[in-house]
Amino acid sequence: MALAAKSGAKTAAKKPTAxxxxxxxxxxxxxxxxxxxxxxxxxxxxEEKAGQLYGLGLIAGFCHLYIGQEAVVIGLQATATPxxxxxxxxRDHGHMLACGMDPKGVMAELTGRRTGYSKGKGGSMHMFSRxxxxxxxxxxxxxxxxxxxxxxxAHRYRDDGGICYCxxxxxxxxxxxxxETYNMAxxxxxxxxxxxxxxxxxxxxxxxxxxxSTEFFRRGEPYGITxxxxxxxxxxDVKAAxxxxxxxxxxxxxxxxxxMQTYRYRGHSMSDPAKYRSRExxxxxxxESDPIDNMRDIVLxxxxxxxxRLKEMDREIKTIVTEAAEYAQQSPEPDPDELFTDILVxx
Numbered sequence: 001m002a003l004a005a006k007s008g009a010k011t012a013a014k015k016p017t018a019x020x021x022x023x024x025x026x027x028x029x030x031x032x033x034x035x036x037x038x039x040x041x042x043x044x045x046x047e048e049k050a051g052q053l054y055g056l057g058l059i060a061g062f063c064h065l066y067i068g069q070e071a072v073v074i075g076l077q078a079t080a081t082p083x084x085x086x087x088x089x090x091r092d093h094g095h096m097l098a099c100g101m102d103p104k105g106v107m108a109e110l111t112g113r114r115t116g117y118s119k120g121k122g123g124s125m126h127m128f129s130r131x132x133x134x135x136x137x138x139x140x141x142x143x144x145x146x147x148x149x150x151x152x153x154a155h156r157y158r159d160d161g162g163i164c165y166c167x168x169x170x171x172x173x174x175x176x177x178x179x180e181t182y183n184m185a186x187x188x189x190x191x192x193x194x195x196x197x198x199x200x201x202x203x204x205x206x207x208x209x210x211x212x213s214t215e216f217f218r219r220g221e222p223y224g225i226t227x228x229x230x231x232x233x234x235x236x237d238v239k240a241a242x243x244x245x246x247x248x249x250x251x252x253x254x255x256x257x258x259x260m261q262t263y264r265y266r267g268h269s270m271s272d273p274a275k276y277r278s279r280e281x282x283x284x285x286x287x288e289s290d291p292i293d294n295m296r297d298i299v300l301x302x303x304x305x306x307x308x309r310l311k312e313m314d315r316e317i318k319t320i321v322t323e324a325a326e327y328a329q330q331s332p333e334p335d336p337d338e339l340f341t342d343i344l345v346x347x
Contacts, residue, residue: 030302030303030304030305031304032078033295033298033299033302033304033305034299034304034305034313036074036075036078036235036236036295037292037295037296037299037305037310037313038313038317039070039074039097039098040070040071040074040235040291040292040295041292041313041314041317042097042103042317042320042321043066043070043073043074043093043094043097043098044067044070044292045314045317045318045321046093046094046097046103046106046107046321046324047065047066047067047093047094048067048321049107049321049322049324049325050063050065050093050107050110051063051065051067051266051270053107053110053111053325053328054270055270058111058328058329059110059111059112059123059124060112060123061123061124061125062090062123062124062125062139062269062270062271063110063124063269063270064090064091064092064124064125064268064269064270065091065093065264065266065270066091066092066093066094066095066264067264067265067266068199068262068263068264068265068266068285068286068290068291069091069094069197069199069232069262069263069264069291070094070235070291070292071232071233071234071235071238071262071291071294071295072167072195072197072232072238072260072262073094073095073098073167074094074098074235074238075235075236075237075238075239075241075242076165076193076195076238076239076242076258077098077099077165078239078242079239079242079243079245079246080165080246081161081162082133083133083155083160083161083162084133084155084162084163084164084165085133085134085135085151085152085154085155085162085163085164085165086099086132086133086134086135086164086165086167087134087135087136087138087144087147087148087151087164087165087166087167088136088137088138088144088166088167088168089137089138089139089141089143089144089167089168089169089172090124090125090137090138090139091169091197091264092124092125092127092136092137093106093110093124095134095167096117096127096129096134096137099129099132099133099134100132101117101129101132101134103320103321103324104323104324104327104328105117106127106324107324107325107327107328108120108324108327108328108331109122109123109124109127110123110124110328111328111329111331112333112334113328113331113332113333113334114331114332114333114334114335114338115327115328115331115332116328116331117129119334119338119341119342120333120334120338121334121338121339121342122137124137125137125138125139126138126139133162135147135151141171141172141175142168142172142175142176142177142178143177144166144167144168144172145166145168145172145175145177145178145181145194146177146178146180146181148164148166148181148192148194149164149166149181149184149185149190149192151164151166151192152164152166152185152190152191152192152255153188153190155190155191156188156189156190156191161250162191163191163192163193163246163249163250164190164191164192164193165192165193165195166192166193166194166195167195167197168194168195168196168197169196169197169198169199169202170196170197170198170199170200170201170202170207170210170211170216171201171202171203171205171210172202173196173211173216173219174202174210174211178219179219182194182219182220182222182223182225182255182257183223185223185225185254185255186220186223186224186225186254186255188254189252189253189254189255190254190255191249191250191252191254191255192249192255192256193242193245193246193249193255193256193257193258194220194225194255194256194257194258195258195260196216196217196219196257196258196259196260197232197260197262198216198232198259198260198261198262199262199263199264200263201264201268201276201277203268203272204268204272204274204276205276206276206277215229215259216229216257216259217229217257217258217259219257220255220257224254225254225255225256225257226248226253226256226257227256227257227258227259228241228244228245228256228257228258228259229258229259229261230258230259230260230261231260231261232260232261232262232291233261233262233263233289233290233291233294234291234294235291235294235295236298238260241258241260242258244256245258262291263285263289265282265285265286296310
């Protein structure tokens, strides 16, 4: 039941598709094209600043950056409604921003401040926003999948028309609870879009060395789940795939599995030197397939915006990110008593 992507890719391990000028799907409105570019650039600049703060010792613990994968969450979020829910793994800052969470609150949580989304107690991997229907950020590999099925069940139970966008990586795709969740989601026809962000490396191991089958979009076939593989470095391709998946789920046909072929430029986390791949490989992907450069080409070629405006936009976004970092550093740390709050709710 797997659908072939337009890219014609045969395996999930193939290199991200190089950009082809003017060949990135149907023309969209100028406003939409500029919006995609701006949203991806916000994620990129935010993550770059988070990396800087980590280097300065202002962010403790783990910190997994999303640089290189921006097109995936921005493209898919463009297909979501306010009723839909989102859940993901520990590489989650980009998903928070895509859901509309305030950069100041996200950065404050990264730095462990009281004004953060989890009151400074969750950090990089565990922050939430009920207002935006964002349910984490989860540090346990594969946990977002089974929890995502629970969110999808809630949508079905409430009959609210919502679906769950459930993100996880190629490494998590091999976890046992993922297969169990596929079975349950298909059996109950849950409205969930499983999104595998295949960035080619699970921590430090390539997909070829870790997975007997690297066509991740076919993983749901034994459970009757339709799958689609798409170029996760092209935001318009991501959006088109997301529209198919969302329409499938909203029609009551059960879950849908999307494999997004993408690439992370940084190490698995800030503590990872990433010696398992060459600098030449990273440089080549960045030069040929960068999602923001892809979108910039389209914006300029369609006349949606000129280069001067794009540069001005970059300055504006850098100001937003700088203000978020300053806000975080000026915010107070949690009181020690905060350790004993939000632990138990008596109903």
